[in-house]
Amino acid sequence: MRKDGTPTTKCLNPKTPTRHCNQSKKHRQKLSTLIIPRLVTSTSNQSIRLQQLPLELIMKILSHLDYKTVLDLSKTSRQFYTLCHENTLWQIMFKHDFIIKKHLIRHIPFYELYKNHFELEKRWRRGHVKTRYLAGHDDSIYCIVWLGNHHIISGSRDKSIQLWDLNSPRSTSILSKTAHTGSVLCLRVSDDHSFLVSGSSDATCLIWSLNDFEPRKRLLGHTGGVLDICIVHHYIVSSSRDSTIRVWNKDTGDELRRLVGHVGPVNALGSQGTQVVSASGDTTIKLWDVETGQCLKTFNGHTRGLACVKLEGSVIYSGGQDNKLKIWDVHTGKCISSLSGHSDLIRTIDSFEGRVVTGSYDRTIKVWDSKENKCILSFQSGHSSWIFNCLLNNTKIISAGQDKRIMVLDFGHDLKLL
Missing domain, CATH: 1.20.1280 (Monooxygenase)
Incomplete structure (x- = not known):
């Protein structure tokens, strides 16, 4: 780590074109x-x-x-x-x-806008970031999730859930709540930002109203810690150490069905449409239809247990104890690519518009080009211990782990962007 606290960066492929170079x-x-x-x-x-x-x-x-x-x-x-x-x-x-999904207004100064987005892409290629740390939890931070573009929510082994304002100069949270009797292992925010779901080592899920940040319903049924959650339309889907995936009615809190097939802890979930992908300690990935409960496909190829998974478009990204980032074709079930780079378990994966970020027990964060199938950046020494969760958007990588703090790598600092 440099004297200013910035993690050491390795730019592995400085000539890699930007994700917009079509x-x-x-x-x-x-x-x-x-x-x-x-x-x-x-x-x-x-x-x-x-x-x-x-x-x-x-x-x-x-x-x-x-x-x-x-x-x-x-x-x-x-x-x-x-x-x-x-x-x-x-x-x-x-x-x-540039891939911009917002409606563009004619009177925007497009030259300045282009120049700033061009600079942003250059920073992504070279790893130029402004780093800050957020502190407030008393123990390991297991999970972080976006709440809009400027806030995140975190969950910790200290049993608390905290809200953070990324635009604030403060390095402490703006709200802290405790309702679980065990570690908060996973979080998920609804698309309309009306509610939050948390999962815990106490084997329960809580549905929180984000209007007042108070718990509304507790989902009971799992016999082991709840390891991950996703929200699929009017369903909440949870996975557990008890090897099951359960589907709940988000309004009533009733358990609707169980997705059974894994023979180890179901460590991670991802979703798209009515389909859910699960990754397990049994080394397999499974694709499910939430409406029917049917297992549509099983993906085999990892040699050790899985810790994370992400479903995006027609591909699945996965990582685990074999230290490999694997990319799968959803339709064929075949592994497209197996990428090496981490020296320990890959615990977390996120992706955004052509980039993939991974966080590992080797204490590094790596950025991968999904089209070129290669690592382009490696952030080292930013965390002093295991990394448990990473988030990615067009300007930031946010990570958290065993060292009790959240690291924000900001590529878009001082730039006016859409």
Whole structure:
């Protein structure tokens, strides 16, 4: 760790393209290398020919060039300086190069927005982050979960659940609640942010109202600690050390069915639509239909027990005691890739728009490119002990573990982003 507290970073593949470098962007980069010699030239009559083109055609040409080429062109003449700073031009380029799911308003200054998102991508490639730590729990932190983009909720061996404001300069929680009689092992927030579900080593789940942060229902039935939870439409799905997965009615708290098939602790769950994926200490992954309770597929390939799983689109990410990050095809059940890098158990996985983050008992956090199937960043020495949980979004990696604190790696600091 550096003197300022920042974890040591290894940039493993500095030339790896950003997650937004699709075929369209590559095409424009290639086009720029062909056109730029004709556009930026000391031969004045060539420059005149370009300037004599209709304005609409010039703007069309500019919109097919890459970021660096447009900036180079803006330095060639006053006319091109004006044209290359047109907001509509940068709006087109922004839509080409960045995956943004929000509605874009025309009066946004798109040049500044593009520049900031470009800088963000560069930081992700090089591992440039601002690091801060949040402290407040008295024991190991087993789980963290997003509540919107600016808050997280954590659960701990100290039996408490705490709420944190990531925009606050405070390094302490803004709320702490205790209702379980054992360690809080897992948390899940509903999509509409109206309720929270917690699971504990006391073998129960609690449904909390997020309006007042008070528990409303306790789900009883498991005979071992509740290790993970997911929310699927009007169902709550829980997995346990007792080797079962149980499906509950979220409104009444009634147990509806059990998903039986694993012969070891069911350590992790993931969900998509009405399907749930489970990972177990028995070395297998299973895909279930929550509505029917049917096991749709079993995935075999890990040589030791599993600790984490993530279902995203047509792939499943998994990790466990064999130290491998495996990527599976949901439809065929086959392992697409088996990636090495960690030297101890992979305890946690998260993914976001082409990136995958893993946290391990080797005390490192690794970022992987899911398309290239390789590790691109490794954060070392940020935690002094085992890492239990990681979260990922477009600007941050958040992690927690046995050292009783939450680490926030912020790639987007001081940038105005969508």
